[in-house]
Amino acid sequence: MSTTGTPVVPGVGAGPVVRPGARAEAPADEPFTDSDTTVAAFTAAAAVVAERLTARAAHASGAAAEVLQATAGMAADRGLATFVAKQADGAGPATATTRAVDDLAAMFTAAGGLMAERVTDLHDVRDRVVAELLGVPEPGVPVPDVPSVLFADDLAPADTAGLDPERVVAIAIRLGGTTSHTAIIARQLGIPCVVGVTDLPLDDSATAALVDGTTGEVVIDPEPADVEARQLADAARRSAGASWTGPGATSDGHAVQVLANVQDGAGARTAAEQPIEGFGLYRTELSFLERSAEPTVAEQTEIYRAVFDAVGAGHKVVVRTLDAGSDKPLQFADMGDEPNPALGIRGLRIATSRPELLDHQLDAIAQAAEGAEADVWVMAPMVAVTSEAAALAEKVHGRGLQAGVMIETPSAALLADRILEHVDFLSIGTNDLSQYTFAADRMAPALSHLTDPWQPALLMLIEQVAAAGLRAGKPVGVCGEAAADPLLACVLVGLGVSSLSCAATAVRSVGAQVASVTYEQCRAAAHAALTADDPESARTAVRALLT
CATH class of the missing domain: 3.20.20.60 (Phosphoenolpyruvate-binding domains)
Structure with a gap:
């Protein structure tokens, strides 16, 4: 089986399929002490998340550093803390955080334009803060043991920026476009990427895949011979690129x-x-x-x-x-x-x-x-x-x-x-x-x-x-x-x-x-x-x- 999307980063990657982990959610019976305690817990957790993202930004460059720093700024923004405070009456910190982000996301979506663009980032901050509050690992992309292909509905910019090209050798996402942050960062990292794959299987039905970032094809459970042929052709293309020494000019x-x-x-x-x-x-x-x-x-x-x-x-x-x-x-x-x-x-x-x-x-x-x-x-x-x-x-x-x-x-x-x-x-x-x-x-x-x-x-x-x-x-x-x-x-x-x-x-x-x-x-x-x-x-x- 194969499907297609929009190619944004050329190259071929194949391997087992990995998907982002489920996000942590506030428990229905989350304990509540008082509003001040809820806000203080949120503020402390948000500060940890912001510091962690800022540290990652310091070790990144280009668009990756930009989006990591922007996400850190959103986590530390006083406006978000104000919305959490409004939800703190009778709610624990994870619950108040979730409700506050739901309200903000609805406002951002209604505003459209730039504000609507930030909803993905806002949800990413919510998930990281809630995980910190609950004492569980941050959500996001798992680090596979072998070179793997990442399937996702969408990716938060901070998650894309943290990918290891040696472990994640290709990306296919259902949403996104050629100028999305996912595409820009994938290009900076050199990871073959296809976006806009509307019928991408996000359940467990696909165990392995090949992503061709030159043609836009995503092949589910590909035949070994097809993988070998495409990888050989891609290796030849990469070899030609590696041997190019400039200056820029056509062959004539x-x-x-x-x-x-x-x-x-x-x-x-x-x-x-x-x-x-x-x-x-x-x-x-x-x-x-x-x-x-x-x-x-x-x-x-x-x-x-x-x-x-x-x-x-x-x-x-x-x-x-x-x-x-x-x-x-x-x-x-x-x-x-x-x-x-x-x-x-x-x-x-x-x-x-x-x-x-x-x-x-x-x-x-x-x-x-x-x-x-x-x-x-x-x-x-x-x-x-x-x-x-x-x-x-x-x-x-x-x-x-x-x-x-x-x-x-x-x-x-x-x-x-x-x-x-x-x-x-x-x-x-x-x-x-x-x-x-x-x-x-x-x-x-x-x-x-x-x-x-x-x-x-x-x-x-x-x-x-x-x-x-x-x-x-x-x-x-x-x-x-x-x-x-x-x-x-x-x-x-x-x-x-x-x-x-x-x-x-x-x-x-x-x-x-x-x-x-x-x-x-x-x-x-x-x-x-x-x-x-x-x-x-x-x-x-x-x-x-x-x-």
């Missing part, structure tokens, strides 16, 4: 830079071990998630310099200014409650009311760039109109740096020609561009078919932006999750994109795939994807052309 010499996404000095040093030509996305805000006050210019300068020093002489670093707001809240850049944060004051828009935050950051970037051997470029997120790009460019150019903007809104894509009159480059953030193009929350599992980066309408916008770059003689890159898909990377090259920035773990597979085809093949693949009716048809057509 059409240059395309292959870059890495980074978030801090440690991650940058690790990424620099790959055959990259620089860092195409430096997510500066991820260094400041725990800061309650704005870091000084001197503190920021030191942090940025560590990244610049890691990249190597002559290689570029594209620094994204603070992408705060929405799913990346910063305490010192909090714009208050908003009905829909994803459509609110985020990214560059914060500088309208807090211009000093942008000025201080640009000062720090300029100081860190002085004497550095890296080629430092600066871009801002969430640009929507030409005037925003022009104002940013004036500030960045005034500090002697290359200026660019991210194309994440359809308006910016449509105005690409005009924006390029002011800036030196563009970088397409496909994750946000997809959700704004299709009016579909990129974290909503039910809408994952719309936010798939293979959607022809999204590719049409990318083609339009890349064409504007070619007319202006200025580079246009892609730094969203789309750049980490080796087949889609070839399509992007065919659309006219000049650089691809992805998770460091995807660099070699992307570079090797691009190097295996000609530029004309990339153009043919782009045409096939653009003229397809849907993402699956696009994948099938391109796979037939390039593999």
Whole structure:
């Protein structure tokens, strides 16, 4: 038996099936002393959970560190304690916690948007706190004794971030999309992953499985010969990737830079071990998630310099200014409650009311760039109109740096020609561009078919932006999750994109795939994807052309 979903991380993994353990539940006869005791017990347990998650975040990097820290922040949030206090009359701590989270989850779901996205995280915090209160192990994914395949309805980001790629060799989940936290973290960890498998057997009927993260197939109780054949083919693909040493180019010499996404000095040093030509996305805000006050210019300068020093002489670093707001809240850049944060004051828009935050950051970037051997470029997120790009460019150019903007809104894509009159480059953030193009929350599992980066309408916008770059003689890159898909990377090259920035773990597979085809093949693949009716048809057509 086999079923299919959306492939998000290429590769093949096979083995016995494991599933997340059942969560601990508050006993019906939980003892109650008084409300103060209930709240105190919750507060102590929540603090332990937050501390544990923060410690795990300190040993992680990239998206894994981000989601672990965000979950820790939710556990420690005073708002949750307030809701527990409201439920504490006559209820023990585990019961009060469960009731409080039920109320909050209902409010988050009704609010929609970003708030609805956090319900999975909220339930994860509930389960961890309740387990701590009851003195039982934290819920989550078991650690198998042998390489295994993980089946799940959905995965909390904190659970995905804690996976060991040596023990969990593939993931298949019923929910989720290509830009969900599960997919992003799985890609960072290099674990083959298929999402949106609607008929995935979550009972005990499947004892073993094969997951093909390239085709999207999930084979239940596969034949040994099929496993061997697919694993041999995957090993050959991985070997080609391992032997790729750059620089990025098609087989006939059409240059395309292959870059890495980074978030801090440690991650940058690790990424620099790959055959990259620089860092195409430096997510500066991820260094400041725990800061309650704005870091000084001197503190920021030191942090940025560590990244610049890691990249190597002559290689570029594209620094994204603070992408705060929405799913990346910063305490010192909090714009208050908003009905829909994803459509609110985020990214560059914060500088309208807090211009000093942008000025201080640009000062720090300029100081860190002085004497550095890296080629430092600066871009801002969430640009929507030409005037925003022009104002940013004036500030960045005034500090002697290359200026660019991210194309994440359809308006910016449509105005690409005009924006390029002011800036030196563009970088397409496909994750946000997809959700704004299709009016579909990129974290909503039910809408994952719309936010798939293979959607022809999204590719049409990318083609339009890349064409504007070619007319202006200025580079246009892609730094969203789309750049980490080796087949889609070839399509992007065919659309006219000049650089691809992805998770460091995807660099070699992307570079090797691009190097295996000609530029004309990339153009043919782009045409096939653009003229397809849907993402699956696009994948099938391109796979037939390039593999």
